[in-house]
Amino acid sequence: METASEKQPQSLPKGFQWGAVKAGIKASGNLDLAIAVAPGSATAAAMFTRNQVVAAPVTVGRRHIASTGGRVKVVLVNAGNANCATGQPGIDACLQTCVAAAETFHCIFDEVFPSSTGIIGVPFPAEKIVDALPEISKTLGDTPDHANLFSRAILTTDTRMKTARAVVQIDGSEITLFGAAKGAGMIHPQLGPPHATMLVYLFTDAVATSEQLQSVLSPAVERSFNSISIDGDTSTNDTVLLLASGASGIKLNERSQEAFTNALNLVCKSLAHQIVDDGEGVGHVVTLHITGARTPAEAKQIAKSIAHSPLCKTAWSSADPNWGRLLAAAGYSGVEFDPGKLTVHIGPQPVFEFGVRSPLFNEATAHAIMKQREYTITLNLGQGDAECQFVTCDLTEEYVRINADYST
Structure with a gap:
């Protein structure tokens, strides 16, 4: 029988590694560069902001998802600089970091999915990210501590990490989901299919095509992230990314999809609630x-x-x-x-x-x-x-x- 239930933090999807370092982007000196790697690659579905003004990594991320047919190996996220309203130099700088990450993790550059969050209109320090890549590769691992490093490094005005997990039981085997999010201000997501900021990264070890992932992600987002608001401002960088490594060996099909959808809804609603609960200055x-x-x-x-x-x-x-x-x-x-x-x-x-x-x-x-x-x-x-x-x-x-x- 298939069921979806919350799982303790020790449970993480197989087929992923996480890590983070201080690249010197944040003035505070805190962790500001996060990475997630699928050594065997992953299929992906994504939704992005509908704001007409979009950050360079949103433009590049859309292109990469389209050009690879939804294949991602590296997720590269920086906090402290939104790389928005930076023109062609911002696009070029984003691509520079993708090329460097591809060289570091042995994939093609458009299998790198970039994200940024922070202040709008500030020149993007690509060199800091490129210089930090050798160090961040040493931090990679698949334990809860490594996942927490990733979850902390993506924060800006957030006061705490936002994570959620769920497990789908299918005939004695498991599909696991893990989600990490950031967002505390400029929160009124209006996310659509590929066409201070909310970033959401969802990882699962299910076997699924990009089309299958998109079919379950869109309604889950509508019920969760598209049903919250802190201040009514829609960010230029909002992104939700769902990755499936396939490492569980369990396919999304008629038998498993309903339970997987329930688990995905559970994770998304938890993360969405955590975002509002940690909103800037929120009392109620x-x-x-x-x-x-x-x-x-x-x-x-x-x-x-x-x-x-x-x-x-x-x-x-x-x-x-x-x-x-x-x-x-x-x-x-x-x-x-x-x-x-x-x-x-x-x-x-x-x-x-x-x-x-x-x-x-x-x-x-x-x-x-x-x-x-x-x-x-x-x-x-x-x-x-x-x-x-x-x-x-x-x-x-x-x-x-x-x-x-x-x-x-």
């Missing part, structure tokens, strides 16, 4: 549960309108149950609904019912619920069976302080 994590919609798209449209409202987000920061702001944000979302059919709850507390404040509304109770680190706000539109859950957060003075001084 708020799940917006929009129900009774005509379509999932309309439910998400209303959720985004509320999640991006400065008035809602600042009210959440002080646990102020100013529910009128929720109604206003839903009302200008562009989705048509009848306010007379709408109900709103903060946690289990009714606040609005069928056009007026609920007779059961208790401001003190709602305030107490909103003082919790996490809670749910539910809006039932009363016009259908569709719904969505969208995870967001408050907007605090600490967020303003971090982003007012980010580049200086």
